[in-house]
Amino acid sequence: xxxxxxxxxxxxxxxxxxxxxxxxxxxxxxxxxxxxxxxxxxxxxxxxxxxxxxxxxxxxxxxxxxxxxxxxxxxxxxxxxxxxxxxxxxxxxxxxxxxxxxxxxxxxxxxxxxxxxxxxxxxxxxxxxxxxxxxxxxxxxxxxxxxxxxxxxxxxxxxxxxxxxxxxxxxxxxxxx
Amino acid sequence: xxxxxxxxxxxxxxxxxxxxxxxxxxxxxxxxxxxxxxxxxxxxxxxxxxxxxxxxxxxxxxxxxxxxxxxxxxxxxxxxxxxxxxxxxxxxxxxxxxxx
Amino acid sequence: xxxxxxxxxxxxxxxxxxxxxxxxxxxxxxxxxxxxxxxxxxxxxxxxxxxxxxxxxxxxxxxxxxxxxxxxxxxxxxxxxxxxxxxxxxxxxxxxxxxxxxxxxxxxxxxxxxxxxxxxxxxxxxxxxxxxxxxxxxxxxxxxxxxxxxxxxxxxxxxxxxxxxxxxxxxxxxxxxxxxxxxxxxxxxxxxxxxxxxxxxxxxxxxxxxxxxxxxxxxxxxxxxxxxxxxxxxxxxxxxxxxxxxxxxxxxxxxxxxxxxxxxxxxxxxxxxxxxxxxxxxxxxxxxxxxxxxxxxxxxxxxxxxxxxxxxxxxxxxxxxxxxxxxxxxxxxxxxxxxxx
Numbered sequence: 001x002x003x004x005x006x007x008x009x010x011x012x013x014x015x016x017x018x019x020x021x022x023x024x025x026x027x028x029x030x031x032x033x034x035x036x037x038x039x040x041x042x043x044x045x046x047x048x049x050x051x052x053x054x055x056x057x058x059x060x061x062x063x064x065x066x067x068x069x070x071x072x073x074x075x076x077x078x079x080x081x082x083x084x085x086x087x088x089x090x091x092x093x094x095x096x097x098x099x100x101x102x103x104x105x106x107x108x109x110x111x112x113x114x115x116x117x118x119x120x121x122x123x124x125x126x127x128x129x130x131x132x133x134x135x136x137x138x139x140x141x142x143x144x145x146x147x148x149x150x151x152x153x154x155x156x157x158x159x160x161x162x163x164x165x166x167x168x169x170x171x172x173x174x175x176x177x
Numbered sequence: 178x179x180x181x182x183x184x185x186x187x188x189x190x191x192x193x194x195x196x197x198x199x200x201x202x203x204x205x206x207x208x209x210x211x212x213x214x215x216x217x218x219x220x221x222x223x224x225x226x227x228x229x230x231x232x233x234x235x236x237x238x239x240x241x242x243x244x245x246x247x248x249x250x251x252x253x254x255x256x257x258x259x260x261x262x263x264x265x266x267x268x269x270x271x272x273x274x275x276x277x
Numbered sequence: 278x279x280x281x282x283x284x285x286x287x288x289x290x291x292x293x294x295x296x297x298x299x300x301x302x303x304x305x306x307x308x309x310x311x312x313x314x315x316x317x318x319x320x321x322x323x324x325x326x327x328x329x330x331x332x333x334x335x336x337x338x339x340x341x342x343x344x345x346x347x348x349x350x351x352x353x354x355x356x357x358x359x360x361x362x363x364x365x366x367x368x369x370x371x372x373x374x375x376x377x378x379x380x381x382x383x384x385x386x387x388x389x390x391x392x393x394x395x396x397x398x399x400x401x402x403x404x405x406x407x408x409x410x411x412x413x414x415x416x417x418x419x420x421x422x423x424x425x426x427x428x429x430x431x432x433x434x435x436x437x438x439x440x441x442x443x444x445x446x447x448x449x450x451x452x453x454x455x456x457x458x459x460x461x462x463x464x465x466x467x468x469x470x471x472x473x474x475x476x477x478x479x480x481x482x483x484x485x486x487x488x489x490x491x492x493x494x495x496x497x498x499x500x501x502x503x504x505x506x507x508x509x510x511x512x513x514x515x516x517x518x519x520x521x522x523x524x525x526x527x528x529x530x531x532x533x534x535x536x537x538x539x540x541x542x543x544x545x546x547x548x549x550x551x552x553x554x555x556x557x558x559x560x561x562x563x564x565x566x567x568x569x570x571x572x573x574x575x576x577x578x579x580x581x582x583x584x585x586x587x588x589x590x591x592x593x594x595x596x597x598x599x600x601x602x603x604x605x606x607x608x609x610x611x612x613x614x615x616x617x618x
Contacts, residue, residue, distance in 0.1 A: 007179045011187045018191055018214050022198035027206045027267075028353070028418060034210050035411070041217055044184070048228045053236045055400040057220075059444075060243050063407035064437060065213070065250045067414070071433045072254045073206060074418055074426065076261050100200025108193035115185050124178035129231010137397065137457060140233045148237050155244045162248030169255035 007047055013040035027073045031066060038062045048125065049135040184225035191218035205257050205267045209250065216246050281388060289392050296369060300532035301331035307576050314580045341521040346421055349518065353419035358519070358526035361412025365533035368405040371398035372540045373460045375550050375561035390550075390561060391460065398459045399447060402541055406496065409534060410436040413498070413505055413515050416527070420518035428514025431587065432505035435495060438594040439502075443492035445602035446485045449609040450478055450545045459541070463549030477548040484605045486546045488598060490574075493538040495594070497531060500579040504587055539571035540564075 017037035024030045038061045045054035115121065133139055144152060191214055198211025220239045227235015257267065264271050305320070305328070312319025320327030345354055375390025395401055410432060417429020451457055454465040468476045479486050495502040506514035516527050543549055547567050550560025585593065 004179060007183070011183075015187065015190050015194070018194045021210055021214065022194060022202060022207065024207075027204060028350075030207050030210055032353075032411075032415075034213065037214070038217065041221060044187070044221060045224055047179075048184070048224050050224050050228070050236050051395070051397050052400070053224060053239050055397050055404050056240065056243065058404035059400065059407060060247065061213075061217070063404060063410075063440070065247055067410060067433050067437055068250055068254060069206065069210065070411075070414055070418075071430065071437075072258060074414070074430050074433070076258065076267070077426075101197065104193055104197035104200055107196055108190065111189035111193065112186065115182055115189060121182040121185060122180050123229075125181045125184060125225055125228055126178060129228070134228055134231060134233060134236075135396075136233075140236060143233050144237050144240070147234075148241075151241060155241055158248050159244060162251050166251040166255040169252065170258045 003047065006043065010040045010043035010047070013037070014044065028070070031069050031073060035062050035066050038066070049131045051135055052137050052140060181225055181229050185222060188218045188221040188225070191215075191221065203268050203270060205260070205269055208269070209253050209257070212249070212253075213246060216242055281386070284388055288388070288390060292369065292374070292392055293366070296366060296533050296536060299536045300529045301335070303532045303535065303572065303576075304331050304334065304528070306572070307579075310573070310576045311580045314577075335525070338521055338525045343521040343523060344518070346518050348421045350419040350421065353415050354518075355523070357412050357416035357419055358523045358530070359412075360415065361409055361530040362526045362533070364405055364409035364412060365530040365537070368402050368409070368534070368537045369540070370405075371395050371401045371459065372537060372544065373398075373463065373549070374540065374564050376557045378558055389460065394458065394460055397457045399451065399457050399462070399541075399545075402459070402537065403444065403447065406534065406537065407436070407440060409530065412527075412530060416519065417505070417515040420515070422518050424511045424513070424517045425515050428505040428511050428517070432498065432515060435498075435502065435504055435590065435594075438591060439492045439495040439598070442488055442594065442598040442602040443496060445599070445606055446482075446488040446492065447545070449482055449485045449606050452606070452609055452613060453478060453481060459544045459549075463544050463551070466548040467551050469553070473553070475548055475551060475553055477546060477551075479546040479548075482546065482605070482609070484601065485609075486542075488602045488605065489542060489546065491598060493542065494575065494578065495590075497534045497538055497575075499531070499535065499575060501582040501584045502590060503579075503584065504590060509584075535572060535575055536568065539568045539575070542571055543567040 014037050017033045017040065021030045021033045021037065024033065038057060042054040042057045042062075045051075045057060195211045195213075195215030195218060198214065199208055202208055202211065220242055223235040223238045223242070225235075227233065227238075260272060261267060308330070309319045309327075318327075320330035323329045323333045345351070370392045371394070373389065373391030373394065377387035377389050413432040414429040417425040417427070417432065420426070450462065454462040456462055456465070466475070466477050470476060474480065498505050504514075506516070508514070511517070516524055519527065543564060550557065550564040552560065552563035552567075555563045
């Protein structure tokens, strides 16, 4: 069963890398581990017959957004988080953070419970629908530019706003200082 | 074949990891990274559900999530840069100027 | 069936072998062409006309001591060149380099000359090459040296800026051919206008080809866009602290990226293995010739055009190249709609 094996490999890689992302004290290593996690997710997308999304994931997330993060980490030469040399420092922090950890654990339990108690999820993921339709790029384009036309245009405005916002926020003003 | 629930469980675990990161970390860049993990967990759910229903709509929502993530990263990092200029720190607890 | 598998493995092995040796050949070609442009002989001592110079270079690099700065990030410092060279090799995986062939009747069914045929092949090449930037950025960061850091920073900004124009130029070609598979894009360029002008996208997309070329040179960090290295300002940029084999991997990755860029350009704009009066079974010779010419152009440009200033690079990328690419895409779409509606 190569596909099952691939699924568990990619899933383990994605979860492991993501867990390490939040466990790292060095932001540079966090960014790199997140890239690995995105790569594994792209593998899962290929298994789900979505090759175009998988490649877009690599190009947009790993190739552009993460380079931006890397750029900022390098630019700020960001200091490492207040370094306790203790590997369990995260869990041992003071009151409020510990509540946060408990809440996160509760969320995981609740999500798993919800997933396990709903019926109809146990069937194989590719039971319905034709793989050729789902993985077809022309079909994707057709639906995107007809049914989701308004959302598409709205997104372009969002990008424009984000661009202007980023320039205004991060740009140095010459009349100050 | 792999059941749909397995993909959803992977997604749930990733989402919880992201939430944990947002709660626990005291570094603005890592907090932003954790938000990206959460967005990706949601993406995985969308694609898995879309595959089960045999439509491409799930993938299209993922494109929108990706553009929103790109916008969020650009603005978020711009805010991080301007905050860093003021305080020389990335710890969110350092920015308490207007706290009660 | 087993023969077919063997042939396919052979093709993969051949492609790998060619890519490895391409860097050696290109190093020699680069130095010889540079010398010719500067009215010198170039390497002349090792072997006849200096032909064995790359071998001597490799031996020298292998013998050197591997140095690592004390405060460098141990893991990333080693990982960076590996990422660079792996991304460079992997990018070639979906680039086809010849038509289907039976090797003169050796096989029952024709086999495709190329490693993998994916229906989003063009995007895979694009995605994997965009991973290559991490090699350079990490090398710059992990070295813990100011010149390296500046080289890495410049590299990341340059890659993001020029990837946009590059992708927009590709979009026009995808629009014309209606496919993301490189093999189908090449096959869409078969045939002639008026019986003698080959139907290459070069003639439909002259502006797109120029934009692709400029962005491609910037993506591979070659002069006049070699800012990550920029030896006059940054010593040697991102690879300042590297030595021995780790150092050798960076130029290796750069030359392989050049080959991939040229091969993709050949497939997208120059009709791939189609050439007037060349039967399609021998198309791979035409393909090699076109790639060779583009590689020569790469070297030619490097030793002819002086380096830009960094702010000029950014200005040019965002204020000229990207608008030109977008306008090119808009015009292509409008004309395409007019003729096909």
